[in-house]
Amino acid sequence: MxxxxxxxxxxxxxxxxxxxxxxxxxxxxxxxxxxxxxxxxxxxxxxxxxxxxxxxxxxxxxxxxxxxxxxxxxxxxxxxxxxxxxxxxxxxxxxxxxxxxxxxxxxxxxxxxxxxxxxxxxxxxxxxxxxxxxxxxxxxxxxxxxxxxxxxxDTAFHSTLSAAASLYPIPYEWYEKGVQRYGFHGISHQYCANRAAQLLEQDLHSLKLITCHLGNGCSSAAIRNGQSIDTTMGFTPLEGLMMGSRSGSIDPGVVLYLMREDHYSIDEVEKLLNKQSGLLGVSGVSSDLRQVVNAETERSTLAIETYIHRLRSNIGAMIASLEGLDAIVFTAGVGENSAMIRSRTCEAFRWLGLELDEGKNQASPVDQNIAALSSKVQILVIHTEEDWAIAQECWKLAR
The missing domain is CATH 3.30.420.40 (ATPase, nucleotide binding domain)
Structure with a gap:
């Protein structure tokens, strides 16, 4: 076929x-x-x-x-x-x-x-x-x-979110009109969860996983019993983690302030938050993490520290949703290629018994477990294959 x-x-x-x-x-x-x-x-x-x-x-x-x-x-x-x-x-x-x-x-x-x-x-x-x-x-x-x-x-994988996880604390009438947390990168998160189970040689439904899709767009997902139970992106791909040029989550009062005090239009705010924020907005250098790292300026350093802080915080929220953790997965451009981001992120979770094998981490791993042998939580680097995941879905429906 x-x-x-x-x-x-x-x-x-x-x-x-x-x-x-x-x-x-x-x-x-x-x-x-x-x-x-x-x-x-x-x-x-x-x-x-x-x-x-x-x-x-x-x-x-x-x-x-x-x-x-x-x-x-x-x-x-x-x-x-x-x-x-x-x-x-x-x-x-x-x-x-x-x-x-x-x-x-x-x-x-x-x-x-x-x-x-x-x-x-x-x-x-x-x-x-x-x-x-x-x-x-x-x-x-x-x-x-x-x-x-x-x-x-892309939203289908996250359709298993509970009402509590998908609902915004705003008037319920908005939810009835479709304003809710949908989540994105679902094809990638689902593929990585299945691939993680293969690599660990375990039943997917027995695992508690956090998948971190870190590219120009970034999101993490909490996966239990093979289903998404929490994720960082919401109504749009703008919510959640700090990204290449997207802000991620901010106080909605910031938008009101910009429109009221500086008379920003809706289109201007949308462009600001989607295309002029994130790593680019803070560093003033680029939306590409590699260029931000190489810049070695005060603002580029701040951008990296903010990126890591927000990633750690959101992973912590995913752990709380899962009530435990068997493995954390890094994928997409940054997740697959930045040993520094993986290392700095994992440092915050040593208290969980999570131990990184720094030699494996630095060796440009693909579809590998880079956790130390003594680690109680596994750490995987997986090359996301969205196209292959789509092809598999086509195969199932065609058959």
Whole structure:
């Protein structure tokens, strides 16, 4: 079975094609074809990167609209040096990462017009993401016709949150209108939980896990019995941890102050909190942790200390929700690559019997347990595989 995965965002898109046979492998397989579009490199241009048949191709194209660029990208599946299929009808199913499923979707679903309409309606909750996700669906309809398509929702994994964990302490009428804590990065958190159980050779339902997805966007989740019971992101991906350019949680009074005293507009506040805060806002250097670390200024040091303080605090909250801890997982760009962040974070939890093997930590581990042999809590570094998780969901529904 050939499964195409589209992970569409507002500024970039990642795609890959898997060929799967039964039984599915335990380890993520290498895709037949991988591709990426980056719309941030140059105004009016799109950077295409394609990898297939042992070749890597990069080209910059004129970009009139993202849908047209996606169609051009999909052509490389069956044309040129990156050709891996003879005809588009060889693709059996297409899976899409959909950021927001709202209260409507608690699991992956086959896409029909009703699903498309709901995704469009939920764009009011995720205006930067759901429209781009929908555009990807429509691009597949144009290029591959009536191939079955599957929506895999980033919020679905967190639909198991209790009412107490998902409710905001505001008038209940708002909850009835859909204002609640949804959580995000669910595909990554779910994948890492399953992968952690594999690596530890234990039943997932017996484990109490904290998964830390630390990239440009950051969130942690408390997972018990294989289900999310708490997470740091909420109504939007802005809540929770300090991130690359997002503030994470702040006193809502700050927003009221900015609008009342400095006459900020809604759009200005939104841009400030999403694109000018976090590591970038505090350091004044970059949203990239590596550049902040290398800057070695007073403000860059403060940014790192604040990042670690908030990460530790939120992990502590997750431990309280779990009432125990078997393993902590670090994943995504920062989580997988920053030995310093892992080390500094783990220092705060030695009282739990958590002991890091610093040699393993410094060795650029991937899908490894970096806890000391004497540690009472395991520490895992896992390379998140969202595309593979989406492909697995497609396989289940197709079968």
């Amino acid at each position: 050939k499964i195409l995965v589209l992970n569409a965002g507002s500024s970039s898109q990642k795609s890959c094609l898997y060929e799967l046979t039964e039984p599915l492998p335990n380890d993520p397989p290498a895709p037949l074809w991988e591709a990426q579009i980056d719309w941030t490199a140059q105004a009016g241009k799109a950077l295409l990167k394609i990898k297939a048949n042992g070749k890597k191709i990069e080209q910059t194209i004129d970009s009139s609209d993202q849908a047209t660029d996606t169609l051009q990208l999909l052509k490389t599946l069956s044309e040129g040096d990156t050709k891996v299929i003879q005809h588009s009808n060889e693709v059996d199913v297409v899976g899409h990462r959909i950021v927001h499923g709202g209260q409507s979707y608690r699991q992956s679903v086959r896409i029909d017009q009703t699903v498309k309409d709901t995704i469009a309606d939920l764009a009011r909750f995720a205006p930067l993401h759901n429209p781009a996700n929908l555009q990807g669906i429509e691009a597949i309809e144009q290029s591959l016709g009536n191939v079955p398509q599957v929506a895999v929702f």
